[in-house]
Amino acid sequence: MLNAILVMAGIGLALGGILGWAAIRFRVQEDPLVDKIDAILPQTQCGQCGYAGCRPYAEAIAKGEADINLCPPGGEDGIKRLAELLGVDPKPLGEGLESKPKSVAVIDEDACIGCTLCIQACPVDAIVGAAKQMHTILPDQCTGCELCVAPCPVDCIHMEVVKEDLNTWKWRYPIFHMKKVP
Amino acid sequence: MERQPRKLFHFHGGVRLDEHKAESNASPIRPMPLLARYVVPLRQHIGTPARALVCVGDTVLRGQVIGAAEGYVSTAVHAPTSGRVTAIEPRAVPHPSGLYDLAVVIEADGEDRAVDPRPLDWPHMDPSALRNRIREMGLAGLGGAVFPSYIKLNPGAPREGAGAIHTLILNGAECEPWITCDDRLMRERAGEVLQGARIMAHMLGVRRILVGVETNKPEALAALRQAADEVTEIVAVPARYPGGGGKQLTYTLTGVEVPAGGLSTDVGIQVFNVGTAYGLYRAVVQGEPLVSRIVTVTGHVARPGNYEARIGTCIHDLLAAAGGCLEGANGEIVGGPMMGFELMDRDAPVTKAVNCVIVKSPVLFPPKPEALPCFRCGACAQACPVQLQPFEMYWYSRTRDFGKAQAYKLFDCIECGCCSYVCPSHIPLVDFFRFAKSEIWERERENQAADQARARHEFRTFRLEREKQEKAEKFAKAAAAAKAKAAAGDPADPEAAKKKAILDAALARAAKAKEEMAAAGIAPKNVDNLPPRVEKEIAEIETRRARVPHPGQEDPHD
Structure with missing residues (x-):
C-alpha cells in the first residue's frame, strides 16, 4: 500500500517537475496587448488624444484608462479595428476631436529664420536644418501632426492637404442604381 | 513540315x-x-x-531619350519627333481617374529628324549589356500591362522550386472584342514579329x-505560319474570352497552371x-527606340481602323485622323469594352499602354439595366x-470586410469582367x-508609413535620452576635473603660476605705494569733498568689510 502511494506520488512529482521545467524552457513570448494596440494606431505622434504619443496612448488603452475613440488621425476605421481587438463596441470619435484629411507641414523657406524650434518639436525627425540655416520638411516622413506649427516664432509653417496623384489614387466605392422591387 | 496538331487544354x-x-480589321x-x-x-x-x-x-530629335529609366522597374521615354520642348508639366493622361501627370510637351519642327539608329549585334552581345x-530603348509590354520588358528578358537564376525557363509564349490571342491592332500587326509584319521572338528566345x-x-x-x-521556322x-486557340490572359493562354497551350500569386516563370514559361x-x-535590329505603336480606333467613328500613332499623339488628333466621331457619339473607352476604362479627357495622349480607343454610342453600348440584389x-x-x-468576394468587398475578401483570393482576380458580364442581376462585380x-493597397501603404514613423519616433526618443546622458556625463567629468585641479593647486600649469606671480607683484606694489603716500601725509584725492550720502555709503562698506574675514586669516566667527 505504502509502496503504491510512494510510487504514484513519485511519478506525480517527476511529471510535475518536467511540466514546470517545460513551461519555463519553452515559454511562448505572447505579443503583449500594448504592441497590438500600438500597431493599429497611425503613429502620427500628434498627441491629440491627450497622451505624449501613440505608445503612451496604447499603454493607457491597455490599462483601461483611456477610451478607444480619442485618435482623430486613425479615424473611424481605426476605432473599428481597436474595438475588434478589444472586444468592445465601436463608438463615434470623442467630443471636440475631428478627423481631418491627411496633410503635411510646409515651411515658407523665405520667411524661415532658422531658429530650430520646429526641429525640436517634430516627433519623427522629419525637419532638416540647423541654427540660422533655412529649415525644410521631408514630406514623405511628415505625419501631419501639426506640432511644429505653434512653436514657429515667425508663423512660417502651414499645413497642406496631400493631393491625390496617380500613386495614391484609389478606385471609388461603386455606386449603381438598384431596381426597386414593388 | 507538318506537325501533329497540338493538344489544347480548356481553361475554366x-x-x-x-x-x-x-x-476595324479590314483595312x-x-x-x-x-x-x-x-x-x-513620363x-x-x-x-x-x-x-x-x-x-x-531644349531641341530634341526623334528617338532621343527625354526621360531616363529611374530605378529597377522602369524604362526610358523618347521624343516622338524632332522639335522643341515647350513645357514639362502635369497634363491629362489616359487613366481612369482623369488625374494629370507629368509630361513633356514637344512642339514639332516638321523636319522629323532622328538620332542615328544603332542596330545591335544581338547574337554576339553580352546578355546584360x-x-x-x-x-534605354523604352521597351515595355504593349499588350496593356506595360511592364518593363528588359526585366522579363532576364532568365536570371532559377527560383527555388522552379526550373529554368524552357518555353516562350507569344500572345497574339487578342481576346477582347473590338481590338484588332495585334491582328493587323501579325498579318502585315509577321516576319518582324517572329524575328523579335527569336531575339527573346535567344x-x-x-x-x-x-x-x-x-x-x-x-x-x-x-501569315505567321508562312514566316515560322x-x-x-x-x-x-479557340476564341473564348479571356483566352488572351497570360495565365489562361499558358494553360490552353501547355496545360500548366501558374500557381496562385505566382508568375508564369515559376513554371518555366x-x-x-x-x-x-x-x-x-x-529596337534591336533597326536600332529605333519605342516611339510609336499601333492603336485600333473603332466604334462610332467615320473611318475605323488601325493607326500607327507616335507615342504622345493626343487622342483627339487620333480621332480626327479616323475621320472624327459620328453623330450621337457619347464618350470613348480606352482599351477593350471588358477591361478598358472611360476616357476622361480627349487631350490625353496615346501612351505605350493604349492599344485601342472605342468611340461609344447609345446603340453600340446601351446603358446597363438597373441592378437587382444578388x-x-x-x-x-x-x-x-x-x-x-x-x-462571396462581392459580399465582403461591399461591406468593406477586406480581410475576408482576401481570404477568398481577391488578389488572384484578373479583373477580366466575366462575372459582371454574366451576372443576371447586372451587379458591377469587378468594380467592387x-x-x-485599391483599398487594401492603400492600407498597406498606411501601415508602412506608420511603421516608419514609429521607428523614427522611437529613435528620436532614444537619441534625446542619449544626448541628455552624454551631456550629464560631460558636466560631471568637467566638474570633477575642476575640483581636482583646485585641490592640487595645479603645479603642473606653469602659465597659471606665472600669472599668479605677476598679480601678486602688482598687489604688493600697490600696497607699498599706498603706505608710502600715507607716510608722506598725502591722502588719496578721490575721497576729497564727498557728498554726505557717499561718505555714509563708504562708512557702511567699511563696517561690512571689517566683518568679512580676510583671505589667509582665520574666520573670527569660527
Missing part, C-alpha cells in the same frame, strides 16, 4: 462575346500624319516614372516558341505580347476563369474588386 469559365473585329495599318504637338507622359510603364532629361526650350540597351535561352492566336484571325495565322509553333516582340525587333445563383463563379467565387484591391 470564360464567356463568348460578340467580336466586333470586322469593323491595312494607316500611318498618322506628323502633328504639330506631342504630349509624352509615367508610361509599371514602376517608377522616368526622370526628365530635357529642359523647357543587351538588356540594358533594351531598357535572351532567355529557350529552344521552343509557341505563338497563340485565336481562330478568329485566320489571315494572321496564315522549326523552333516556332503557331497554334490556333515566359509570355510576351506580339506587339512587344515587334517593338523589340525595331441571389447567389453562382453564374459568376461558373464564368470566372480563375475559379474564384465572385459572389478593383475598389477592394
